[in-house]
Amino acid sequence: MIEMYAALVNRRFWKAVADAGSVPFAGRLLYSFAIAVLANRTGRLIKFENVGLRYGMGPEVLRDVSFHIPKQSFQFLTGPSGAGKTTLLRLLFMSLRPTRGLITIFNKDMAMIEPAELPLLRRRIGVVFQDFRLLDHMTIYENVGLPLRVRGKEESSYQHDVLELLKWVGLGERIHALPPVLSGGEKQRVAIARALIDQPEILLADEPTGNVDTPMAQRLLRLFLELNRLGTAVVIATHDLGLMDQVDARRMILSNGQLEIYE
Amino acid sequence: MPKGAGSRLPRSVGPWKKGTGEKSRVPGLRTLAPIVPNANAASQALILVIAIMSFLACLAVGAVSLVNKSAETWQSQIAREATIQIRPGDDFDMDAALEKARSLAAGFPGVRGARIIGRDETVALLEPWLGSGLGFDELPVPRLVVVTVDEAAPPEFSALRDTIIGSVPNASLDDHRAWVDRLVSMARTTTVIGVCILVLVLTALVLTVIFATRGAMSGSQHVIEVLHFVGARSGFIARQFQTRFLLSGIWGGLIGGGAATVVFLLVSWWAARNIITPEGEQASAFFGDFAIGAGAYAGVFAVIVLVGFLTALTTRITVLRTLRDIDDRRADPGRLD
């Protein structure tokens, strides 16, 4: 499975290199190398500094939260129900703005990001929503291809990738099904596949094991770990302690609006 | 990575065919579903509402165009003629007087020609009122000379009147001015009323299209949000919805406009068929030949274009507003939905 995804990644990479046209090959290689070095220089995708958030006149759901998400890292975001996990993920996905503090995403101050720029930044982030948010009139295959379709790509250019990815999440036989007929675990995996299809630099998953039994939860966890080994940073929000005990990963624990981190 | 021999997938296979369970088989994929969900009850209602409103608007356009054209016809037909009336009298040579009036009028500048209404024709004209078999010679029936006027350069009616009255005893000239004035003002009133009704109908059309479009879109909030979150730009999302609803709008407009066109054609056909009967003649005297002019058909076309434009614009504004709403909520976490 890993090999499959790696091949997928590599094929894309070499295609991109080949597509660059008239630039000499060595130049292209140097360029991509330089980009990689520059990007790695900071080593962090997202940085929170003293972030606070309150809904309306309510209490502060998050207080003085500071942390960063390193490249290619794997972490659990945990805490009791209502602790603010979903809220924190929404901040990470830029669908909420903090009431105070500074958030830096891909080296950009979030307060300075223009609305028109948001879709482009979001394309670098994959999200698995707690309620999946699949489109019911599209098949699994079409749902997973949707992010590429809205980026203006031709179907023929991504057809194969989508089918491969669906096989990878174990839905190779269900590509024609519509979301309403799927089980919770299947929907979960469609949502995951859709989040991954454009190879995001970071994956945010909100309670991805909330709707599935233990074997399926373990399967999904293995899937996230493989993904992480291939280079994607992963943040999993969960209150499932059993799940976290299976992996020795960074834990970000929310309680009373404060965040503690156990490396 | 295993790449099957058939990585190009046949698109023709039906959409709901389930996988067969064979791992090596490359499945057929249906043509991509449209990004905006296909016609649901709301968008069918939208088409229906737009069709009905377009129909009414087109009828209003046609009616106004008909009245307007008839008014012009009345005006020009009546203004094209004047009548010299000669009353009979004792020891009066009617034929000589008629002939004198005719030649005087015909020679007058601005007059195209003059024609005496003969005995038989006069009898025919009077028949509806007096019945047939009447003793024409026993009654003091006035006789008429119809003067055809050059509309472009009408004669000086007062000079013509003075000339005729001065030379022919018992004569008077009716230039139809009173009729023309009355008809013109009536036609103007009718046109103004028609235009007012048209404005009302068009306003109703605009509002209906806007509200029906927004109603049909109310179920699309979820789709807009998902597209937004998977990285679609606002312009892309707006375009998807716009195209879909533009088609609905034009479709509704075509149905309504088409129905109105059929009505116009039926009316024209009916009028053409009935024009030979007395009732038809009366009707055509009032409404011209009932031919619904090119103006009405242009109006139908304009209504369809207007409806299409409105639906597309409303859709675009609604989508962009929904997206701005999502963004506002982003900026203001305290806002509850």
Ligand SMILES: Nc1ncnc2c1ncn2[C@@H]1O[C@H](COP(=O)(O)OP(=O)(O)O)[C@@H](O)[C@H]1O
């Ligand atoms: N849109 C909202 N408006 C007001 N309060 C909210 C909203 N969303 C979440 N909250 C509140 O914020 C707190 C944290 O919620 P949430 O982030 O969903 O927690 P978790 O995902 O950890 O269960 C809860 O007390 C919840 O009631």
Ligand SMILES: [Mg+2]
């Ligand atoms: Mg939650």
